[in-house]
Amino acid sequence: MTSQSAAVQRLVDLGFSQYEAQAYVGLLGREPMTGYALSNATGIPQPKVYEALRRLAAKEVVAPLPGEPARFVAVPADRVLSGLEASFAERLSSAQRELARAAGRADGADFRVLRSFSRWPDIERHAARVIDEALRHVYVSVNCPQTEAIAAAAARADDRGVICDVLHFGEPIVKLRHGRTVGHDSTRGVLYRRHQARHVAVVADSARVVWALAPDGAHWQCIAGDDELLGALAKGYIRHDIYVQQIWDEFHDVLAERFGPGMQQLVGELSATPAGRAAGAGSGHRRARRGAVSGPR
Numbered sequence: 001m002t003s004q005s006a007a008v009q010r011l012v013d014l015g016f017s018q019y020e021a022q023a024y025v026g027l028l029g030r031e032p033m034t035g036y037a038l039s040n041a042t043g044i045p046q047p048k049v050y051e052a053l054r055r056l057a058a059k060e061v062v063a064p065l066p067g068e069p070a071r072f073v074a075v076p077a078d079r080v081l082s083g084l085e086a087s088f089a090e091r092l093s094s095a096q097r098e099l100a101r102a103a104g105r106a107d108g109a110d111f112r113v114l115r116s117f118s119r120w121p122d123i124e125r126h127a128a129r130v131i132d133e134a135l136r137h138v139y140v141s142v143n144c145p146q147t148e149a150i151a152a153a154a155a156r157a158d159d160r161g162v163i164c165d166v167l168h169f170g171e172p173i174v175k176l177r178h179g180r181t182v183g184h185d186s187t188r189g190v191l192y193r194r195h196q197a198r199h200v201a202v203v204a205d206s207a208r209v210v211w212a213l214a215p216d217g218a219h220w221q222c223i224a225g226d227d228e229l230l231g232a233l234a235k236g237y238i239r240h241d242i243y244v245q246q247i248w249d250e251f252h253d254v255l256a257e258r259f260g261p262g263m264q265q266l267v268g269e270l271s272a273t274p275a276g277r278a279a280g281a282g283s284g285h286r287r288a289r290r291g292a293v294s295g296p297r
Contacts, residue, residue: 007025008022026041026044031073115224115225123200131204133204142199168183186255198220199212210222
């Protein structure tokens with residue numbers, strides 16, 4: 001493809017007709033030409049060349065010169081492209097406004113578009129991709145037997161200097177220099193009613209999210225997308241879990257005495273009546289204080 005034919009194709013891509021693009025490129029950098037001369041130089045049929053020149057003149061891409069026969073000169077390319085850019089920006093802005101109006105609802109509601117996955121290989125692959133594309137900070141919570149791809153992606157992010165906070169169930173899945181790994185030690189060795197449940201949560205740069213759950217350990221449900229609201233929710237979930245584990249590490253004896261192994265009694269108290277919660281809180285407060293006082297001694 002010659003430089004002229006390539007230039008013609010680029011103008012066609014920008015919305016010029018084939019004959020308009022050929023006529024403009026044929027005039028560009030040349031002395032003013034008549035339609036007849038331009039037809040001979042470019043191969044555009046004469047009836048079509050005058051039609052193309054009229055449209056180009058209306059777009060202010062070529063300028064007709066006074067006198068007979070009519071001659072035409074090309075407007076410099078930088079001015080043409082600048083005008084196209086301004087026109088496109090104006091049309092894009094107008095389209096955004098009109099689409100926003102068209103999408104508006106009387107009740108003010110709107111919809112968020114998220115992706116959905118149901119197969120673990122797809123979830124794992126997408127979670128690793130989100131971590132690989134992170135620029136600043138990644139939060140990860142993972143409780144599943146297959147963590148190799150996610151762990152490898154976290155290691156690559158760490159090598160790039162991205163801060164990674166990783167909450168793991170069981171043994172650590174990765175070593176980090178620019179973040180931390182926190183074990184979910186409060187549940188270690190504790191058998192829960194839904195102990196077979198598995199989950200993965202990944203938040204990159206506060207907006208890109210992958211959140212997946214398999215209640216029975218086999219059948220996965222997952223949502224993923226670029227959504228700051230969902231990112232705030234998932235990040236808050238992970239950070240809360242990390243904070244609880246840090247508190248458990250400091251006060252596990254007191255918490256285990258008050259709430260039982262794995263703090264399972266918390267679940268019971270949350271579902272108790274208000275009176276029952278108040279009574280439990282009072283006795284628990286006394287036991288916690290005794291544990292806290294006797295500890296240092």
